[in-house]
Amino acid sequence: MLKLNDSKTEFFVATPSHLKHIVGPVSLCVGDMLINPSDNIRNLGIIFDSSMSFSAYITNLCCSLTYHLRNLSRIRRCLDRDTCHLVIRALILSKIDYGNGLLLGSNKTDIQRIQRIQNWAAKMICQVRKQDHATPCLEELHWLPVEKRIVFKVLLFVYKCLNHIAPNYISSCITLNQPGRAGLRSASDTTRLTEHNTSKLLKSAERGAFYYNAPRMWNRLPINIRESASLAVFKKALKTHLYKSS
Structure with missing residues (x-):
């Protein structure tokens, strides 16, 4: 029963600048109107541009x-x-x-x-x-400086994912690391995440991706912070850690 308003419909194609030559002209037909992609769109107050x-x-x-x-x-x-x-x-x-x-x-x-x-x-x-x-x-x-405030927000999402208080679409982006052999020192670290490797071509495009950056940032945290007993304890310990490092 959902109807689209032809004149208010807009879309955009998110493409890294070095891959734009691969994507040809794209248009969308809604009702009687042919809509071309916008340079940017606004969603929940955030402006998304085509290069992200x-x-x-x-x-x-x-x-x-x-x-x-x-x-x-x-x-x-x-x-x-x-x-x-x-x-x-x-x-x-x-x-x-x-x-x-x-x-x-x-x-x-x-x-x-x-x-x-x-x-x-x-x-x-x-x-x-x-x-x-x-x-x-x-x-x-x-x-905290702006850069550290961003890190704080991302690591907060990771803690919520691991403690099942985050949406599934975010939790599905990270997985706990499975040690290859028992007895290794890393096997006792039950909070370590699997880090994803990407090619050099995609690395620049994925530098802001949650699934790519969050595990690396999380694994660099001291284990006592990662194993915080509650969200309040984690936030306090994380802010102190980031404040000292800045």
């Missing part, structure tokens, strides 16, 4: 966050520190963290654009000069 680089989404995100920070800077003198911190967590950090697991493997230049926004927010809370370094402010607020 998320550059368009990061640009849109930075514009939105800049707008809020400029408005907050006008009234900062009227806010105490705790209120300013609360507002920035609601308007800035929540948007930085929303869907940030998708940014795994994104261009470092794009990640740095978001990092500059976070640095600006931290300086605003601490009321330091614009030209001052942001690192002391981030340490004082105990904020």
